[in-house]
Each structure stands twice: as C-alpha cells, then as structure tokens.
Amino acid sequence: MRTNRIWSWLFVALAIAYFALPLIGTFEFSLKMRRAAYSLDAYAVVLGDPRFQQTFMYSVLMALATIAVGVLLVVPTAYWVRLKLPHWRPFMEFMTLLPLVIPPIVIVFGYIRLYNTSSWLPLTGSAMGTNVLLMFGYVVLALPYMYRAVDTGLRAIDVATLTEAAQSLGAGWVTILARVILPNVAVAVLSGAFLTFAIVIGEFVMAALLSRPAFGPYMQLLGANRAYEPAALAVIAFLITWGCMALIQVVSRFAPKPPEQLH
Amino acid sequence: MADPFLSIQHVEKSFGATKVVHDFNLDVEAGEFVSFLGPSGCGKTTVLRMVAGFEEPSAGHILVGGKDITRLRPNQRNIGMVFQAYALFPNLTVAQNIGFGLRVAGASRADIDKRVAEMLALISLPQMADRYPYQLSGGQQQRIALARALAPKPKLLLLDEPLSALDAKVRVSLREEIRSIQKELGITTIFVTHDQEEALSISDRIAVMYGGKAEQVGAPFEIYNRPATRFVANFVGTLNVLEGTVTDASAGTVRVASQDVALKGKLDGSRTGDTLSLALRPEAIALGARPGHDSKLAGEIADVHFLGSVIRVRVGVGGKQISLDTFNNSSTPPPVVGDKTEISFSSGDVLVLH
Ligand SMILES: Nc1ncnc2c1ncn2[C@@H]1O[C@H](COP(=O)(O)OP(=O)(O)OP(=O)(O)O)[C@@H](O)[C@H]1O
C-alpha cells in the first residue's frame, strides 16, 4: 500500500515534469526580452504586430466559418444515420476517422490537383475561392471530433420517439432539426466547436500550402526569425487552446438533464 | 347509417418477408373510445403506427372523415399521439411542450398562451407551466404529453400503452382521467394496451388482436361474456376450462370428470362422442346450490385464498382445479380445504369452445 503510493506519486511527478517543464521553460524565456529583469516586452511586441492581428483575425473568422459549416453538415448527417440508417454507423465512424489517418498534406495536394486554375472548378484561382477551399479542408480536419461529439449527444436522447412526437404535432424535417434535435445536442455541438476552434487556430500545413495569411504560418515565420517573440506566441497559443478546453468543461455543466429514465 | 369517422380497410403490413398484420378491418364512430387489446407482438403498435403515418401499409386503406389518408405524411394528418416513453421535448418547458403543435402551425402568441392555459387546467396541472420535463414525475409527464397531443385539436387521438411505465396506483387514476377527458372533448380515440382490465374498464369497444388479426371487436360486456373465439375467451378474464365428451347430442348431455352435466341448447352442431372444452368464468360458479343454477358437479375444496371482499376458492373436480369467487360474508366462515363440496352453475353461462 505504502510503496504503491510512493510509486503513483512518482509517476504523477514525472508526468507533470514531462508536460510542464517545457512550458515553464518557454514561459520563463518569453519573459527575458529585457536584459536583467523579467518583463512582458515580448508579449507587447507580438500583440502590437499588425501581422499578428491580421492573421489571428483571419484564423478566427476561418474557425467560425468552419464551425458553422461543420455543424450544418454533421448534425443532420449524424441525426439521419441514427434515425434511418443505423446499419451505416460503423461505416460513418470509419469515414469520419479517415482525416486522422490521412495526413493533411495529402489532402491539400489532392485539393490543389482537383481545384487548380485549369480544373472544372478553379477554386484556387481567387483568394475567396482558396479561402472556401481551406475552410472545407478545416471541416475535414475537424470531422472526427465534431461527428463523435454530436453522435454522443444524440445517444443521450430518444431520437426516434422525439422525432415521431414532433411529426405528429405537424413538424417537418427543418423544424425537427432546428427546434428539437439541435437544442438537445447543443452542448455536444459546443464542445465540438471549441475543439474545432483550437484545431483551426493552430493549423499550419493546409494554410501554408494554400498560402493563406493564417495564424499558423505566421507563428512559423516568427519562430524562424526571432528569439523571444516566438516563445511569447507559443504561450499565447497554449492559452487559447486551454481556454477552449476550459470552455468545453464549463458548457458541459449546462447539459440539459434527461427526463426520468425508463427501464 | 352514418359513415364511420375512422375506417381501417383491409390493411396489411409486412416487414421484409414476415407479415405482421393480416387483413385488418375496423370502423370507429366519431367520439368513440376503442382499445386494441392483445398479447405482445400481435401487431397493436404496428396498426396504430399505420394510422399515425409512421409506417406505410403494404396493402389496404385508412380513411378519416371519408378522406383517404393512407399516403399522407404523419405531419400532415393532424392526429395526436401519446407514447409509452412520454417523449416530452427535454429542452422545452411544460408550456412550450404543450404549445409546440400550435407554434408549428403558426398560431399567434396570444392564442398559444390561451390554449396552453386551457390544456393545463384540463389535466389539472395549472402550476406546472414553467417546469422542465425532468422536474416532473412519470404520471405528470404523461399528462403533459396528453395535453401536448390534444392542444392542436387533432381529429384523432392515439395512445400506445401510455400507462405501462407507471406504477399501479397512478395507472388506475390516470386511465380514468384519460377517459373523462376523452368524453369531455368527444375526441375519437384508439388506446393500445395489453392489460385487459384497463381495456375492459374504459373502452366503448375493444378490438382483441392476435397474430396480426382482429379476433373480435365488441363492447367490453360482449367480449367478456360472449367471446367469439377460444383465444378471446382465454385472453380476456380468468377462465376455467373442462374437457368433456358429448354423451347425447340431442338431449344436450356432456360427461365431465365421470359426471353427467346437462347443457340445454349449447351443443348445436356437435355429435354424440365429440370431445369439447367447456369454459366458465369464476364468478359464474357458486359453492353449493343457488337458484337458477341448473347444472352441478361434485368436488373437493383444494385451496382457499382470502382476497378481502372476495374469496377465491379452488375446487378439485376429477383431477382439474376450478376457480370460483364468493363474496366475503362476516357471518359465514370460509370453506375448509379438504371438504367435499358441490359446485353449481347455470348452463347458460357455459362457453362451449370447439
Ligand atoms: N420495424 C420492424 N421491423 C421488423 N419487424 C417489426 C418491426 N416492427 C414490428 N415488427 C414485428 O411485428 C410484430 C408486431 O409488432 P408490434 O410492435 O406491432 O407488436 P405489439 O402488439 O405492439 O407488441 P407489444 O405489446 O410488445 O408492444 C412483432 O413480431 C415485431 O417483431
């Protein structure tokens, strides 16, 4: 018992050191821009850089668009599969896991081949078209998380009976999705949304290869050319990701309670 | 004769190769309360879901008010439905649940509020408007579900075992409430149950179903006292069944457990030597003689169950046990196990099952 305790503490301490030391080191380094004293100078430089503001805003907008399109795509699909095509679920699970297996670089080269300026749909021909292409790439990257979150949310409600109850009260598909299904999976959708946000803000490969002014390439550029600023930027990026995770925790407290369970 | 309000005509349903509903026919008058009664898997839910539009019949037609609705989508039928699992929308309050149908139909805010208040008064839960479903008991949830189904003034109300998930006491009080609301509104109703007491106590008519067919449709009194088939006789109520051999078809005598029983006018179509099953309800049998009882059998008291107002006695007759009920009477001591006795009944109460 006693030795057990010691070993578990030792492992916890090792894990903390493994995860925390680089962070602490980075954070400590980011404060050292001014000689001989800790300061937030590096942060001031980064936050004051107009390119930081531009790329960050660009990625935030991309993230919001990705979330909107992802929700519109995933919620009806997951709902329909649960309601009408339950035997398709293993197939859907496999499909939505593919983005974890296929590297983004493969996906983006595929896009460039399919949608280049001499193709039937020359999306890469204009900035807006390339933005749309990048956004769809992000939707694909976020798919494993979004689909799983929504599907888990749907499992908590009796999809079939609620649908029939709404139908017998005169509701069509759009009403059912908007007023019955979506509100009841809102918390799941939100946690999927925060994960998507974190992924899009940090994404580098797709944005760089499609040469869009996103936050990921900016971080890389800064990292290659400066000393203290990249450390500050890394800490900022960490805070954003952690903020998203914390928000997931917060919203899941507001999950609607299921009514008295049967059986 | 007026046309029936709901007419289910030659409806059949197959899932893949298995046919689960066979040539189902039923006419329901406006304002009538009809129960579907039958064992699990006999197709009650399937027929109800075809009326609601959730399943498409493989053959046949369903008419409401003379209009063929067989191909209409469920949200175009204006038929209210109450489910066993309540199925209230968890994200909406009680008032929003009840107002859902009206809101979908585009009713004005004022009309919705007025109707919701009316419905809450009807189910006697006026103080519950702002609660969420998880804050309600099962019985309250089911009453809200009933109010929600009735709020858009549906043409027809369908209930699929609405009381099965509730405990016994709530079940009885809620079934009476459902019946009185139904009478008050005069709404044509189909109620699915596998509980015969439930069906007998609240229905205008009962359709007893078995193997995807309606075995008999009739008033509770008729179903109970004049079951048309062996299945109905067995399924509805407790039944004592005795095997007998016809000893003289023209005189109407049957030999049961080495005793002769006279059954005048009950043996039409039987011949001497045929074996028959004779069925009797427990309440049609008396211990000892009773005026009007023209048949009797000798036996021995095998078992006595004191149930309060009623005493259920089992009498052994030639290796078979017969249940009968006598009313408790404080001045008469109950029968004693092992005593020789005689049971009597009216030959008119015997059901002959071929
Ligand atoms: N979607 C379906 N696919 C295949 N078979 C089905 C389907 N729905 C019902 N069945 C079958 O049809 C038959 C009738 O089912 P139904 O649900 O109507 O019975 P029920 O009388 O309502 O029974 P219970 O009292 O158990 O609710 C059953 O044998 C059932 O297995």
Ligand SMILES: [Mg+2]
């Ligand atoms: Mg059923």
